[in-house]
Amino acid sequence: MAADKKVDPKVYDLMWALRKFTRSSLLLQHTIAQQTGLHVTDAECIDFLQEMGPSTAGALAKATKLTTGAITNVIDRLEKSGFVKRTADPNDRRKVIVTLIPEKHAKTRQHYIRLAAQVEQLFRTYDEKDLSFLIRHTEALDLIYREQAEKIDPDVKKS
Numbered sequence: 767m768a769a770d771k772k773v774d775p776k777v778y779d780l781m782w783a784l785r786k787f788t789r790s791s792l793l794l795q796h797t798i799a800q801q802t803g804l805h806v807t808d809a810e811c812i813d814f815l816q817e818m819g820p821s822t823a824g825a826l827a828k829a830t831k832l833t834t835g836a837i838t839n840v841i842d843r844l845e846k847s848g849f850v851k852r853t854a855d856p857n858d859r860r861k862v863i864v865t866l867i868p869e870k871h872a873k874t875r876q877h878y879i880r881l882a883a884q885v886e887q888l889f890r891t892y893d894e895k896d897l898s899f900l901i902r903h904t905e906a907l908d909l910i911y912r913e914q915a916e917k918i919d920p921d922v923k924k925s
Contacts (some may be wrong), residue, residue, distance in 0.1 A: 804849075811840050826864055
C-alpha cells in the first residue's frame with residue numbers, strides 16, 4: 767500500500783474485531799474439547815469427519831495437515847474414547863476407514879446446540895439483505911484466509 771494513502775480506522779477496527787472473534791472461536795473449541803475429555807486436535811478431527819463423512823486415515827491426515835503418525839495417535843485416542851471406529855477399506859486392505867460414532871458425539875453436540883440457538887437469535891435480528899451480505903462477507907474472508915495459508919504452504923491447496 768502506498769505510504770501516502772490513509773486507511774480508514776474502521777477497517778482496522780473491523781480487522782481487530784475479526785481477530786478477537788477468531789480467538790474466541792478457538793477458546794470455545796478448546797473449552798468444549800476439555801469438557802468432553804478430548805484434545806482440541808481430536809475435536810477438530812471430529813469436525814472434519816462430520817464434514818467429510820467416513821474417510822481414510824490418509825485423507826483425514828491430509829485435510830487436517832497432520833502427519834500420518836500424528837493422525838494415527840488422534841484416531842487411537844478417538845477410538846479408545848468411543849468417538850470413532852476403524853474398519854478396513856474394502857477396496858484396499860492396507861487402508862483404514864475412520865467413521866464417526868454419532869451417539870458418542872451427543873454430549874458435545876449439546877454445547878453446539880446452545881451456541882446455535884444464540885447465533886440464530888442474533889441472525890434473526892437481520893433482514894434478508896443483511897444476511898446475504900454476511901454470507902458473501904464470510905465466504906470472501908474464508909477465501910482470503912485459504913489463499914494466505916496457500917502462500918505460506920502450497921500444500922494447503924491440495925487438501
